[in-house]
Amino acid sequence: MKNTLRFKRFIKSLLALLVFAQAGVYAQPAIQWDKTIGGMAAEQLSDMQQTSDGGYIIGGTSDSPAGGDKSQGSKGGKDFWVVKLSANGTKEWDKTFGGSGTDELTSVRQTADGGYILGGNSNSPVSGNKSAGRKGTEYYNEDYWVVKIDANGTKQWDRSYGGSESQGLKVVRQTSDGGYILGGASTSNKSGDKSEDNHGQSENEDLWIVKIASNGNIEWDRTIGSITPNESLTSLNIASDGGYLLGGWETYDGVEGSYEIKKLAIDGTLLWEDTIGPDNNIAWLSEFQETPDGGYILGGSSSARAGGDQSENADGADYWIVKLNAAREVEWDKIIATLDLPPVENGQGAYSEDLTSIVQTPDGGYLVGGYSESKAGGDKTETTRGQDDFWIVKVSSTGAILWDKTIGGNGNDILRVMLKTTDGGIMIGGTTAVPYADPSPENAPSDRTEAINGRSDYWIVKLAPEQPTLPQAPIRINAGGPAFTTATKKLFIADKYYAGIDRVSSIATGDIPNTSNDILYQSARCSPAFSYNIPVPNGEFSVYLHFAETYFGAPGKKGGKGSRQFHVNMESIRKLTNYDIFAKAGGAMLATAETFTVNVTDGMLNIDFLTGAADLPRVSAIEVLPSPQRTLTFTPVADAFVREEKYANQNFGSDPLLSAKSRGQVGQVRQAYLRFAIPGITNVKSAKLRLYGNNHEADTSVDVNAVPVDDDSWTENGITWNNAPTMGRFMGSHVFVNETLKYWEIDVTQYVAAQAVGDQIVSLGILANRRFLMNFHSKENPSGFVPQLVIVTDNTTNQVTRLGNESEEAFESNTALSSVIYPNPAKEHIMLEVSSGHKSDVDLELTNMAGSRFQLQRPETEANTSRLKVGLPGQLPAGMYLLKVQSKEFSEVLKVLVTE
Incomplete structure (x- = not known):
């Protein structure tokens, strides 16, 4: 008897989730090594970059004397402190720059000549190794201070830039002409180096952008602002056309406003500006970057409720990322949040998260990082070890959370910068400080392997490359349709891993001879050109393509042999030329299949369906089965x-x-x-x-x-x-x-x-x-x-359709049938068809890919069936999970993809 089980009620929701389901699922990366770098007093890291030799340059501010990792004493109060590290984190050299006042470094970058440019703020007069005097009229007035050093850290020149009041430099970047662009804010009117008055009221800050030549001489400067608010700049990046992208926020009466973004031409002319924010304007921007599709990614924090450009509520302060298209329209936005808490006895409110860094990844996704004081809950899977910890989150190209990782010790750990390393890993830099309160005995062990030298130190953490959690073979895909389990308990997952022109062709009913699985052939992916890009381990695979011609020659339809002819390539090698489903199957509404052996060497099986002599390519299902013994x-x-x-x-x-x-x-x-x-x-x-x-x-x-x-x-x-x-x-x-x-x-x-x-x-x-x-x-x-x-x-013993222990042969012979989950992807609950191999009651355990366990709601049993309705925990983060089904007879582990 044909298997007529159909999950039609899930088709609409599954198709709506296909974009999310296509996102690669990645395992949380492991810590490779960490280094604590500091003197005997206090250091605060501001910036970091990987250098051309594979090492790192890190920079920030120090008030330590010589001692610990610091080879030179303080010049006055706080000083610039830069440290050059090798690829494994070993210190190669360090340099201290400052005068008798306060000098705070905010930005460091390697330059084209192999040296480095340092930028920050200073109120020091000529003293120490500062050769340029203060521009402001009061001793506390700060100027931009820029220092150029060579590859060994020797100073080549330094310059101060400012007006009669105070300036705050945030970013320095080298430009294509060998000069530099400086970005920050100023309260000065036209005076000193400042060629334009502020636009705002007295003592209000405006953005101040300064272009200097390779020797430090000013080429032009621009003051950008409005009448009422303070303007804060937090991000400056050079655009693909050579212009400048400025990001920050406006402050009204000390309260943060919305994300403010601006674009300058290469000569400093303001081309456009936009405001992105919630209705009640409580958001602050940290990063504004161009994306490869011509759009933009914005990352910062919000404590606002949903409204305006913000689609989700934030409580306390949460990460808020926004993706814009090339027209600066919101494509999507995402609040990444922990569980809110009511006010505690000391009057403090909810826990807070502050996003400080965002990195675009080669897979089209994003790494967002900052610091959090929250326990596990919401989107956060691990509890903070101390007061604040580094918290990094990987999201897909559409904002879906793939994994998160909390890194910290028993003190206060503030993340300032992240970067992708040349080996595919991740480097995180920030500041680690001794606890300002006794750590709780419940806190997990510290991730920091070295002691702090003084009150606070630079702390850098190297993470291994992300490794994709590859789907378990065999991989079976119902092209154009929902998840489907055959009469022999083979699970064909809902359509995923496809790319190209998105078009699906299906029929509501129809008998398909040659198969007991009509549903598999009643839907198909069918468009002028499309591909399947399936992540697999490298090696040799058998690939089965399933076809049925349900249009040409079908009841009530014209056509027949020759009406549809298309090509199929696998790993860029032609496998089928002008393939005719009707001719191969012997007519319409008949199932047929083709089998190929394919060797994959790059971790991705590529199957391309291309238009041939007539009409459109079409495929009903795909199976990918590994060879028991594979050569990679x-x-x-x-x-x-x-x-x-x-x-x-x-x-x-x-x-x-x-x-x-x-x-x-x-x-x-x-x-x-x-x-x-x-x-x-x-x-x-x-x-x-x-x-x-x-x-x-x-x-x-x-x-x-x-x-x-x-x-x-x-x-x-x-x-x-x-x-x-x-x-x-x-x-x-x-x-x-x-x-x-x-x-x-x-x-x-x-x-x-x-x-x-x-x-x-x-x-x-x-x-x-x-x-x-x-x-x-x-x-x-x-x-x-x-x-x-x-x-x-x-891999003879590993050919399974799930993470259980039974072999493929035992699985197919029904000696221990796999339990089945649907809907999958799931949202609020799952239905579990318990395998007949489980004779006794089953226990259920849900874990994420990082190993964290989640409590399941008590399952409801449907009358006279082995079907369980299992409620998923509220606010369960989206991502891939493992459901362990345990009985006295055996155990099995099934994958569950949870959506928002």
């Missing part, structure tokens, strides 16, 4: 060689060759390094390193060894002989290489298998044990014969 080929994410003696500080990361040589003349010893990322690899059966090259100097066979390198923090463009990580002990992995130019293989199974269950990063060193030069092609070699890590996995 990885290329390096980084490779380089290093050389001793006079070349010890030289980097060879961009060289087309990797060289190894030993026991030659002084200065000729060379060693090579390679790093591979192997995410999602399990059950390693064998692993071989393949290097294309030869003995470059003789026809003698030379023993070439591959040795482990446990320190993965080296960078391709930063590694030298002097900073290269130590290689491990010889592990018996070697090959004898002669003059023949070919791929040489070294067995590295033991080490790769260990790394696969560890951090899933493999770094290897290459050594030659004789004086002859071994040359191998690097990943930059134009020949295409690049290094390879070839891994064979044996």
Whole structure:
């Protein structure tokens, strides 16, 4: 009997959620290392940037004497303090700049010449290493202060900019002409360096933008403001056309207003300005950036209720991000909030979150970061360890929350800046301070691994690259339709992973011979051009495409053979040319399928449906099944060689060759390094390193060894002989290489298998044990014969449609049928069809992908069925969850996608 189970009541809501369902689900990244950097008094970090050598420049303000990590004493009160770090966080040098007054650094950037530009505020007279005097009329008046230093931290020049009152510099950026753009605010009228009066009332701030040449000379300045409010600038970025994007907020009588954004031409002319905000104007902007689609992303905080441009309520203060299109119209906005609390005894109100940084990610999503004093609840899955903690949240391109992470100690931790690192990871910088109250014994252990030197220090935290949580194979997709479970308990998920022209074709009813699953063929994705981009581990897969012609030649419809002909490519390789469903199936309303073997090397299975000789491509369902034994080929994410003696500080990361040589003349010893990322690899059966090259100097066979390198923090463009990580002990992995130019293989199974269950990063060193030069092609070699890590996995026991322990064969033979969840995606509740394999009562446990558990409401049992209605916790954050179903007989884990 045909399976006629249809979830029509879910189709409309599921289709509305397809955009969200397409978002990649990412695992919360792990902390790789952290560093606490400071002197014996107090430091506050303001800015940070990764440098061209793979290291970091960090800067802020210090009032510490020499001691701790600070090599120079204070010049007066507070000073600029910049620290240069290597790629693994080791301090290379630090420099203190200041006069006898107060000098506070707000911005630091590497410059095109390899040096650095420092910007901040100062009320110091000529003193210390400050050569420019104060411009204001009172001792407390501050000026912009800009310091240019070389690559080693030596001062090249400094300049002060200001009028008769006070100025506050927020941002300095180098421009394409080698000069700099300075952005901040001023209370000064026309005076000193300021060429225009303020627009507002006395003592009100206006934005002040100053363009200077590479030597510090002023080229032009602009004062931008209005009559009543104070103008605050918090963000300045150079636009794609060379102009300037300014972001901030207006303050009325000390109360923050709305997000204020402005665009200047390259000569400083105001092109446009806009206000984005809630009705009652209690919001403050931290970041304003251009996005690749020509639109903009805005990030800040709000304590307003829904209204105006804000679609959701904020309580206390919450993160508020807004996406604008190119016309500056709101595409979407998102409040990221914790649970509100009633006022406490000391009169304080709700907990608050303050967004300070936003980073665009390569997948089109966003990392938003700031600090929070809240416990777990709402969108926050982890409780704060101390007073305030770093809180970062990853959202998709449409604002859906993918994961969040709380990082902190038992004191006060304030995040100031985040950035994506060249290895795909995340670097977070801020300030960590000793507790201002006794920490609660309930607080979790500190994430900070080093003690604070004084009252507060710089604190930087390096996170590993995000690793996608790949869908469990086999992957089955009901193209154009909702989730559907076949008569043999195969789950076809609702349509997802598609891109291109969004068009679905379906019929309400109709018998489909050749199958017992009519529903699968009654809907289809059908448009002039579309693709499926399915995230999978690298390896070999069997791909099944299911088709049925339900239009041409169907009852009441004209046409037949030749009416629909289209092409299909997989991984850019043509698989079907002018494919005719009608001809292949033998008529209309008949099911047919095609099977292909595809090798995926980039973590994404690409299937392209292209218009052919007639009408539109069409597909009803897709199945992706892994081979029990898969061969996966990885290329390096980084490779380089290093050389001793006079070349010890030289980097060879961009060289087309990797060289190894030993026991030659002084200065000729060379060693090579390679790093591979192997995410999602399990059950390693064998692993071989393949290097294309030869003995470059003789026809003698030379023993070439591959040795482990446990320190993965080296960078391709930063590694030298002097900073290269130590290689491990010889592990018996070697090959004898002669003059023949070919791929040489070294067995590295033991080490790769260990790394696969560890951090899933493999770094290897290459050594030659004789004086002859071994040359191998690097990943930059134009020949295409690049290094390879070839891994064979044996996944015979892992071919399951869920995260349970039964094999695919047992699953298909109904010895322990999987329970089924619907609707999935879910919102307020799920229906659980309990497997007949569970003879006793089941216990349910819900966890998110970070391992946090959530209490489920008591399930309701429908009469005379094994169907349970399970209520989901209120205000459960959107994202992927695991539902464990446990009985005396066995346990299984099912995935649940929860939407807002």
